[in-house]
Each structure stands twice: as C-alpha cells, then as structure tokens.
Amino acid sequence: MLMILMLTPLKKYLSWSLAVLAGLGTSPALSAETTFTLATPRGATIEVISDKPKGAGQFPVVILASGTSYDARQPLQLELAKQLQQQGFAVLRFNWAYQVAAKGGQPSADRQAEIEDMQTVLHYARQQSWADQRHIIAAGKSLGSIIAWRVFAADPALESAILLTPACRNPPGLEVQYPKLSNETRPSLWLLGDKDPVCATHELYSYLGQQASPARISVVDGNHILATEDKQPAAAETLALAARIATRFAASVTGH
Template sequence: MAIEQELQLDYRLNEHVILIPAGPDHAAMLETTVFQPNGPGPFPLLIINHGKDPGAPGAQPRDRFYHMAHAFVERGYVVIVPMREGYANSTGKFADHGCDMTANGYGQAKDILDALNYAREQPWVDAQHIVIAGQSYGGLATIALGTQPLPGVKALLNFAGGLKDQTEGCDWKDELVSAYANYGASAKIPSLWMYGANDSLFGPELSTRMYQAYTLAGGQGKLVEYPAFKRDSHGMLASRDGEQVWLPETEEFLKQAGMPTKLLYDVPGPPQPPKTDYAQVDNVDAVPFLTDNGRRAYREYLGKLTPRAFAVSPTGAWTWAEEGEDPESRALNTCNAKSSKPCKLYSIDDYVVWNGDKLDAADKAALTASVSTVSKPGADKGAVGGGSIAPTGN
C-alpha cells in the first residue's frame, strides 16, 4: 500500500502548527496550521476550513491549502487552517448528525467559532479584518457559521460547499437545500460561492438550488459557476492550477468587502530540481531500475495531471504522485517507505530531473520481478501510486 507521510513545514511562509482549545470547556485541542508574513503584525486573517475525506476522520491528514495560503500571505494575511474535532491529530469527538445537513453544518461551525475566537485574541491578528473560507464540508460549515454575529468578519468564501450522505433513506440533496435555506434566513455576512461544471459531488443543478434557497431566504451571496476544471472541479482549491480560477473572483469580492488584496510580499515557492538532458520525459526505456511492470506504470504516469512527480530506487521501487500539494515530496516519501535504498525523483511535470547514470544491459537483466499496487485518495488530495521489487533476504 502507498504510504503518504507528513509534508515538511515551509519556512518561506513561516508555517507552523499550533493547538487551539475547542469544544465543551475547551477540553479538545484542534491541530491548526498557521502561515504568516514576516514581522509581528497585526495581519488581516484568513481561516480556511477543510472538507471530509472518505473513511474515519482521524485518518485524514492535516490539511494545509498551501496554494491558497501562499497567495494570501503574499497579500499580507495570516492564514490558519484548523482541523476540527476528531480529524487528523485533533482531539475531541467528531460530531455526526447523519442526514440532518442543517445540524451537521452548525455542529462543525462550533469548532470554527472556537478557532476564530482564539485568533481574535492573538497580537498578530487584526481582529477587524477577517475572512472565513471553506471547501466542501468546510464550505457548508462556513455558511452555517455566518448565521451568527461575527465582529470583524467581512466576508465568507464557499468553495464547493456541501456534504454527501449515501445512507439508505437519506435524501441528502434536498437536505442540503433545506440547510442552506435555514442558514440564509439568519445570514449576516456577504458570501461568495464557487462551484465548477464538473464537480462530482455538487453539480450545477444542485449548486444552483442550494444558492437560490439561501438567497431567497435572505442570504446575501454571489454565485460563480465556472467551467469544467481538470477531471473534477471539486478539488480545484487544492490544485496548484486552481489559483487562476478562484483568485480573480475572490480578489474582486474582497475589495468590495473592504479587505486588502494588494500584493505586498514576494514569497518564493518551494525550490524545484532543475531540468536535465538525461532523456525526453516520454522515453520510457530511459527510466532506470524499472522492470516491465514499472515501465507500464511510467506510461500510465505520463497520462497523469500536472503537477506530478515520479520517483525510483535502485531496488526497483517506484512511485508516482499527481495533483494536490507537493507531489515531489509525496512521491519520494511513499517510494522511500517501499525501498531499502534511497529513492530519487526521475521526472516532474513534463521534464526529466534525473542526473544519474544510465543502466547497462546487465543492470536491467538483474531486475526481473515486480510487485505493484496503486492507492488513490480523494480527488482534492491528489493521487499516488507505487510498486516495488519483491524483497529478498540478506
């Protein structure tokens, strides 16, 4: 099985992880990622709220929304991404209200409010200039939170907000429409809604129904229905290429809300290995160490979406990663977990970065057996796949 390990903190964005007290008597602690510009602040604040992956919430990795955080830090914001109770390394209990979508939104909003109240008290936060955003389940919770008086919060951003429940007897679509109508009746803050044409969970018909229910009930919002994005627009916000979709609309909306949007800092992105002249990226036979199964995997990798990365090891282990955050580190981490020798990146996006030696015929003949497996997490996280040579004893 592919194993994705924790990504390294990015010092360029002063990324660090804190614990925020939440829940009854503040007995729970929310694992929260913080990104911020250099200096003491105070800075305007963006809170980004995550969705829910399939499976147990505790198995969900820490969300970072790195690309959105990067764009906002460059504009002088501090960004926090709290993992709600029961998710990732947060303590407390995940609140599940089944098919009651209205209650689900309100339940998750409690943790967001705790994170907001904590942030307001920090000297590095400008408590009068706050934006709250959410993706998927986090979008539903963000709109639910907007029913409360939130001093200093100028805008809400809803990216593909909703929750799908396929439990027998659950009419989850109608439940979502009812939930947004409920929130709209008490809404107090302007909101921007962004849904893509090929969203696998909340397509145009449903997103329009939800938005209309919200605004007809009294909610103030703007709906942006953008064209199809890659294979599934539901993961647009987590994609490196999603910025060209969400940023222009978001900047315009925030200007109208009285929030800053001017670029203040030039924060470099993570360094990339340089391109080499080892081979063309589509030259499958040039990739070192791979057996026939590995070469089939590399051909499959060439059809993956960018950003993407492919890693190999002298043991014959290989891994690809596509989309999501930092596919280079994800590919290396997963490959190293399979291999007794260090892995190296072979290619990134559409070019080769390998700078090692080519294998001769004897080397290739020594690699004859291959075992491979593929694991694909949710679309908003990116995908990863890998395999390795069957291990031998020493």
C-alpha cells in the same frame, strides 16, 4: 443580489488570471508556516496551521476549515493560503478534532463538535494582536463550507464567507445545509466545479438567485476536488485560478 462569474473553459481565462496576478503589486515579506494545537471547550484537540505576513499586523484574517477527508494540507488549502498570505492576509487553516484523534475519523452527526472546533480557532484569532478584528472571514471546503456558513451566520461580527465546493445536493438541500441564507446581507463567495456531483450549478444558481444577500458564484472546471477526471488530482492551473478568485473576493470585501 446575485453576481455570477462563469469561468469555463479554463484556458480562456488563464491570461486574465495572470494579468490580475501581475497587477497586485509587490508581495509582503512572509513568515514561515507554523503549526500548533488548540483545546476546544469540550476538551478535544484541533491542529492549526498559521500562515501570515511578517510584522506586527494588523492583518485581515481568513479562517479556513477543512473538508471531511480533505485536510488542511491538501492542494486547494495550500494554494489558497499561499495566495492570501501574499496578498497580506493571515490564514488559520485547521484540521477537525476527529481528524486529529484518529485516522479515518468521522464528523459528528449534528455538526456541533465541528462548529465548536471552528469557533475555537475564531476565539484564538480574536486574542491575537496581529489580527485586524474588523476583517475576519469564515471560509471552508465542502464540510468546511457548511460549518463556516453556520459560524458566519451566527456571528454578525464576521465580515464575509468563502464557501469552496459547497455541499448543496438535494436532499438535504441548501436551505438545510446553509440555514438563514434568506436573511443574510453580508457578502459571500460560492466557488465550485462545473461537474461537481455534490452540488449541481443550476441548483446553486436557482437558490441563491432568490436571496437578498450579495452572493457571488464562480464556476471553474472540475469535480468536487476541482479535478477534470475521477481519481485524478486537480490541475495546478485550476487550483491557482480558484485560489485567485477567492483571494480577489477577500481583498474586495476587506478593502485590502
């Protein structure tokens, strides 16, 4: 089953987005952002930024992986973490070990180190008393979407996946970057810009339309960082809308 939500042009839908936001109710009290490090099984260090509501929990959890050079403090990561936290989610956004080790570092060729990085954050979440173990979502942007999908596909206990600006250009193609799509029955959200050079919308529609999984596609204005012009930042309105779509998806699949 494929659900497609077209959200261009942006202005046409801003009033809808604000109306949805107004209807979400009173936001929970929020804890201050906290930053810490975790050691992976191979001995590398990753940086984790935790955003969660105040209180003992149980909070549904979103584990949010970074892009290749789009780290956990970039605008889309920040906006999504803010909106999820306001909706009552705990968010663990993190930076890859290669980003922590050296400026300008690069991911591993086979992506196994990055899979281990994300699994380390997942293991941490599963040890926390405030985390609702029934509701954990794997999420990521660009490279993070590839790793999030692979961790998600390998772990049946994860509830759903949020894939932000996926990397689906051919080659290597969706079937290589996101394996086991045809066998997946859990919900997923695929969110991208209408002018993203890394993932053409028609390729994503065509491939996901053949899957049995309840995939949702949402398209907003912009390129791979959701900006409308090269070398320009994304508009705040675009980031807010993208984060709202992802937050509503997370709320709908968890029933939160």
